[in-house]
Amino acid sequence: MNNAERTRRELMIRMIRDFLDGNLAETIDRIPVEMRPRSAEPARCCVYKDRAMLKYRLMALMGFGMEEEDDETRPLRSYLADALAGKNHTAPVLSVCTVGCHGCVDSHVQVSNACVGCFARPCVASCPRQAISVVNQRSTIDRSKCINCGKCMTVCPYHAIIRNPLPCEDACPVGAIGKDEDGLVKIDFDRCIYCGKCFRSCPFSTIMERSSLINILDALRARRPVTAMVAPSVTDQFPGTIDQLFAALRLAGFSSIMEVALGAELTTQHEAAEFFERMARGDKLMTSSCCPAWVEAARRHIPEIVPMVSSTPSPMAYAGQLARKAHPEALTVFIGPCIAKRREAQKDPNVDYVMTFEELGALLAALEIDVISLEAPPLEAPAASYARNFARSCGVNQAILQEIGDSKPDAEHPAIDEKFINGLDRKSMNLLKMYAKGKLPGNFVEVMACTGGCVGGPCSLAR
Amino acid sequence: MSEPCKMKVEICLGTTCYVLGSFRLSALEEQLPPELADRVEVAGAACLGLCKDRNYGKAPFVRINGNRVVDNATIEKVLDALKEELEKCNE
Numbered sequence: 001m002n003n004a005e006r007t008r009r010e011l012m013i014r015m016i017r018d019f020l021d022g023n024l025a026e027t028i029d030r031i032p033v034e035m036r037p038r039s040a041e042p043a044r045c046c047v048y049k050d051r052a053m054l055k056y057r058l059m060a061l062m063g064f065g066m067e068e069e070d071d072e073t074r075p076l077r078s079y080l081a082d083a084l085a086g087k088n089h090t091a092p093v094l095s096v097c098t099v100g101c102h103g104c105v106d107s108h109v110q111v112s113n114a115c116v117g118c119f120a121r122p123c124v125a126s127c128p129r130q131a132i133s134v135v136n137q138r139s140t141i142d143r144s145k146c147i148n149c150g151k152c153m154t155v156c157p158y159h160a161i162i163r164n165p166l167p168c169e170d171a172c173p174v175g176a177i178g179k180d181e182d183g184l185v186k187i188d189f190d191r192c193i194y195c196g197k198c199f200r201s202c203p204f205s206t207i208m209e210r211s212s213l214i215n216i217l218d219a220l221r222a223r224r225p226v227t228a229m230v231a232p233s234v235t236d237q238f239p240g241t242i243d244q245l246f247a248a249l250r251l252a253g254f255s256s257i258m259e260v261a262l263g264a265e266l267t268t269q270h271e272a273a274e275f276f277e278r279m280a281r282g283d284k285l286m287t288s289s290c291c292p293a294w295v296e297a298a299r300r301h302i303p304e305i306v307p308m309v310s311s312t313p314s315p316m317a318y319a320g321q322l323a324r325k326a327h328p329e330a331l332t333v334f335i336g337p338c339i340a341k342r343r344e345a346q347k348d349p350n351v352d353y354v355m356t357f358e359e360l361g362a363l364l365a366a367l368e369i370d371v372i373s374l375e376a377p378p379l380e381a382p383a384a385s386y387a388r389n390f391a392r393s394c395g396v397n398q399a400i401l402q403e404i405g406d407s408k409p410d411a412e413h414p415a416i417d418e419k420f421i422n423g424l425d426r427k428s429m430n431l432l433k434m435y436a437k438g439k440l441p442g443n444f445v446e447v448m449a450c451t452g453g454c455v456g457g458p459c460s461l462a463r
Numbered sequence: 464m465s466e467p468c469k470m471k472v473e474i475c476l477g478t479t480c481y482v483l484g485s486f487r488l489s490a491l492e493e494q495l496p497p498e499l500a501d502r503v504e505v506a507g508a509a510c511l512g513l514c515k516d517r518n519y520g521k522a523p524f525v526r527i528n529g530n531r532v533v534d535n536a537t538i539e540k541v542l543d544a545l546k547e548e549l550e551k552c553n554e
């Protein structure tokens with residue numbers, strides 16, 4: 001586990017603990033100093049910067065970004081008061097803390113000291129733009145010609161040509177993040193699909209998510225009814241069984257708990273039916289719609305594919321309906337590994353808050369609830385295993401195949417020919433554009449923004 | 464020669480240790496070098512009680528032979544400790 005993850009989790013545990021103890025308002029402004037005393041070894045340039053980043057991370061945990069800080073002397077406890085009054089979350093779910101941005105150099109290919117100026121010069125031969133020449137026994141790249149394609153890198157026998165990455169920009173599948181005029185990172189929210197890849201890739205923890213933790217904790221502490229809706233990707237995220245995890249959630253104060261996989265059962269049924277309807281009316285292609293980052297990506301970047309995106313609600317949306325119906329008085333909290341779900345939830349009246357697996361882990365640790373040693377009765381109505389499997393790449397396809405079995409409502413219409421996109425990146429975005437144009441075989445495409453499916457989500461606990 | 468040395472490793476899978484990284488330690492078993500492989504028994508454990516008093520700064524914890532504790536445990540740290548224990552035992 002890297003230092004950034006570790007710090008983030010320790011900070012969460014600490015904040016939750018103090019909040020539930022009832023003294024966060026007194027301690028919160030001291031937490032950054034206590035976690036990084038002057039005697040500590042700084043992880044950035046100095047402990048003061050470390051503290052500043054902890055401060056902004058605490059703000060993010062309360063639902064505020066650095067962007068909302070108009071008075072630098074304002075203490076954290078004042079943000080806490082605003083968060084508890086529901087005045088947080090006025091901005092997008094992702095926040096850029098430019099204080100922490102290293103201002104990495106733009107991604108480019110360069111020749112390192114390992115170059116020996118060999119005789120064969122495969123780099124020179126492989127460059128499609130004639131950008132490489134050998135000067136003083138060493139390959140040199142003419143920046144004005146180089147297109148950073150990396151062909152020279154792959155042919156150098158000495159691995160002497162390297163790519164200097166710009167981690168956030170390289171990770172973004174849709175070109176939504178990059179550096180602005182001052183050389184600091186900036187997200188273009190007209191392009192952003194909230195997949196969270198930048199959040200995970202930045203080595204300086206500059207990208208933060210505006211959390212709802214405080215609002216959820218507040219409801220739990222006040223013993224208000226709260227329904228936990230646990231995403232199917234929960235398998236393998238916590239020690240022990242799902243029965244034990246549900247028992248732990250109950251101890252943590254959730255008044256009712258349900259598997260979102262129950263919603264996935266409904267999604268499967270409706271999506272299978274929708275597929276045949278669409279094929280019957282002559283459509284050539286349908287894509288899945290359960291991944292909110294994919295739905296955003298289609299809307300913002302491949303408008304021509306939008307009519308082909310299934311209109312079936314996601315497992316979370318169905319679970320929200322079920323939860324509202326069963327306990328209309330309760331707050332609903334979706335618990336999963338996903339940042340884009342935060343965005344989806346903002347538009348769904350049945351989902352009040354989203355909590356990440358990482359945050360749930362921190363909550364259980366703060367409460368010293370030892371999941372693995374709990375006695376737990378088996379779930380009364382466990383979801384079908386195909387529905388639990390929804391969260392893995394190809395899981396949606398398998399669920400739909402199982403749902404339709406051998407049925408083929410109308411012999412006139414084509415059988416399902418399923419394909420999948422396991423993780424969005426620039427390459428798979430291009431593939432999807434080709435699917436939209438009908439240039440690739442297949443009539444059903446499952447799309448998951450995270451590699452491996454939701455189980456590889458940016459806010460998973462164990463990966 | 465007497466009985467070969469056997470060692471028991473308990474990886475704490477209590478919630479605190481798990482959240483702070485013990486989920487990464489499950490690969491320990493596959494990474495045991497040949498001299499350790501058939502002497503070491505690896506098991507997961509419920510909270511070892513070492514994170515109490517909010518002392519989680521040093522989690523995750525691993526316990527060897529019921530008495531030696533490795534804190535801030537990583538696979539490498541546990542392997543080093545196991546090698547030391549093996550030497551002691553062989554003396």
Ligand code: FES
Pocket residue numbers: 475476477478479480481509510511512513514515522524
């Ligand atoms: S969780 Fe490991 S010692 Fe308590």
